[in-house]
Amino acid sequence: MAKNSFDFSSHSGSLDSLERYYRSMSDLIDRKHDPKQNPRYTTDFIGMRPEDVSAKAGELRRELTFEGNMAVLSHVESLFRVDAIIRCQANQKRDNLCKRFRTEIRMLNNRKLYHFIRLNETILDGWKEEHSEHTDLLNSLGQAFEYRNWLAHGKYWTYKESPGKYTYEYVLHLAKDVAKAFGGLLYGQLPINAKIETKKI
16 A cells, blocks of 8 residues: 655645635734724824725725635635645546646756646546536636736736726635535545555545
8 A cells, every 4th residue: 555755844834714704804904004903003004084094994904815725725726736745656547636746846956846747638628527527616716816816926917807806705715615615525635654555536
């Protein structure tokens, strides 16, 4: 039986922890910019009109949304990439996903490099073939990953859609739907030398 040889990080977190962080930061922004909740309001925003304070709060909320969406979508990516690594190590003969993923593994100094496995074109498209009932969900996720790439590379080009489509609530709901649909199908992280139990897809 195959064993895990990949050293997974202990900092991958969870959707729940990411949501708690976002909610906490959002509440702090609301309280700081509300004269009824912030006892230092007049000092913090001396000389500013209420509409200017509201605009400042809006800028912070927009940046928080970008930050929150980036974190949530990166976490979802990690779920599929962890599965791809474990699946390739298990190397089950009848695992079509493994066969697809292994073609994109690269070697460097006798080490396997898994990050060359493409996310949308290889991982998500592979899952669409194996679980066509989730095609619409995976298409939405693929589009969200394109938006995440726009965030990750500095937002320097005009995005093809309105970024406003990707509210935090939309992205979080999408992530939870994906986690629910694929929770029992994806391999999770394993300690080094842990046995890889066969998982059917």
